[in-house]
Amino acid sequence: MGVKLSAMTTATTNNGPTRGPADHDVRDQIVTAATAHFRLYGYEKTTVSDLAKAIGFSKAYIYKFFESKQAIGEQICATCLLEIETDVRAAVDGAEGAPEKLRRLFKTIVASSMRLFFEDRKLFDIASSAASERWDSAQRYELRIQGVLTDILRLGRDNEDFERKTPLDETVSAIYLVLRPYLNPLLLQYSFDSVDHAPAQLSSLVLRSLSR
Incomplete structure (x- = not known):
């Protein structure tokens, strides 16, 4: 059994800036759809408008949860x-x-x-x-x-x-x-x-x- 080092016991991430309602299901839905869209078309070629259309949300609604495509x-x-x-x-x-x-x-x-x-x-x-x-x-x-x-x-x-x-x-x-x-x-x-x-x-x- 290897000796575990103190800083290796927990990995935490801050998933970037978010805003608006703390509705994890909607956030997850946006991220899942975005991941699929990015896999098809690439990150640089995808806009928030593209994501909104793919998910069936308005662009304004997505901005309630994420402040930008980068987020x-x-x-x-x-x-x-x-x-x-x-x-x-x-x-x-x-x-x-x-x-x-x-x-x-x-x-x-x-x-x-x-x-x-x-x-x-x-x-x-x-x-x-x-x-x-x-x-x-x-x-x-x-x-x-x-x-x-x-x-x-x-x-x-x-x-x-x-x-x-x-x-x-x-x-x-x-x-x-x-x-x-x-x-x-x-x-x-x-x-x-x-x-x-x-x-x-x-x-x-x-x-x-x-x-x-």
Whole structure:
């Protein structure tokens, strides 16, 4: 049984700005219809008017629940990113020791991101917009992944698996830069040729740099 790290026990998301009545059924209906519409036509090509027509609501009624198309996209994006984060936390929690947790982090982020973003090309439009426009859902996701990484490094330092001389925040920042091309969908699409071997090679390189 792997040691569970404190920051890995709960994954929370803020699903973007909402407004109006707290009617979750209607919100869910809008998001479900929007997801289906985005899958057919893409996020950029879909307007709130298109969604209103598809659902059978007025555009004004949709605006009672979401302030913009981006707010709907934020909720869909947050759900997609939570799937990746859930995979990552499960893989890391199931590993023994900080070195293996770090290897699992690299491997799972790449595999889950590839599966989620590229098996559904239309939803990739949403992920791309989230990354390029720095949506809150994407930024919060990146911060939570950095939190997972921070916990792994703390565990490794406490167990004397990793060196302690370099400031922790500096180490987290450097390793995150190595991970970032596989977290950001705009960068990930240019990394197809390396996804089979990159996680193992990069995690091994990082672990050598962390050795005492």
